[in-house]
Amino acid sequence: MPRLVEPVVAFIAVAALGWVAIDRGYVSVPGLELPAITTGATPDVVTQRFSLCAVGGGTCVIDGDTIRIDGQSVRIADIDTPEVRNYGCAQEKALGDRATARMLELVNQGRFSMRFWDHRDEDRYGRKLRVLERDGQSLGMILVAEGLARPWDGARRDWC
Numbered sequence: 001m002p003r004l005v006e007p008v009v010a011f012i013a014v015a016a017l018g019w020v021a022i023d024r025g026y027v028s029v030p031g032l033e034l035p036a037i038t039t040g041a042t043p044d045v046v047t048q049r050f051s052l053c054a055v056g057g058g059t060c061v062i063d064g065d066t067i068r069i070d071g072q073s074v075r076i077a078d079i080d081t082p083e084v085r086n087y088g089c090a091q092e093k094a095l096g097d098r099a100t101a102r103m104l105e106l107v108n109q110g111r112f113s114m115r116f117w118d119h120r121d122e123d124r125y126g127r128k129l130r131v132l133e134r135d136g137q138s139l140g141m142i143l144v145a146e147g148l149a150r151p152w153d154g155a156r157r158d159w160c
């Protein structure tokens with residue numbers, strides 16, 4: 001199996017080798033030997049059942065934009081949802097609860113894949129940064145389309 005490299009390196013290789021394939025947010029180039037890139041404890045394809053998080057480890061939904069898989073927190077990197085803890089107003093809490101419930105429904109509708117976000121593995125809190133997808137569609141963007149989230153643009157904004 002070809003090794004995985006960052007897209008910039010692969011872009012240069014495209015002209016020489018003629019083709020590339022996308023895998024886990026990186027580009028694989030046939031015949032190019034590089035050290036293996038590890039993605040941490042988070043699997044690429046998820047098939048587990050989720051519950052709402054109480055405390056500790058497990059596989060559960062923390063809120064609309066954060067899940068936990070086998071104890072590892074995963075930040076759904078392409079969206080921002082209202083807070084369900086440390087919220088600013090009652091409307092934010094209510095919308096955050098709806099986003100959390102909807103994400104629980106989405107992750108339990110069947111297997112989905114996770115891909116890297118912006119070529120970063122983790123955020124400053126140690127959460128894996130991933131985009132959740134099923135059949136090529138972002139689960140986060142489903143929440144955006146339903147008015148339960150907004151696309152993540154790198155800035156925290158008030159929901160109140």
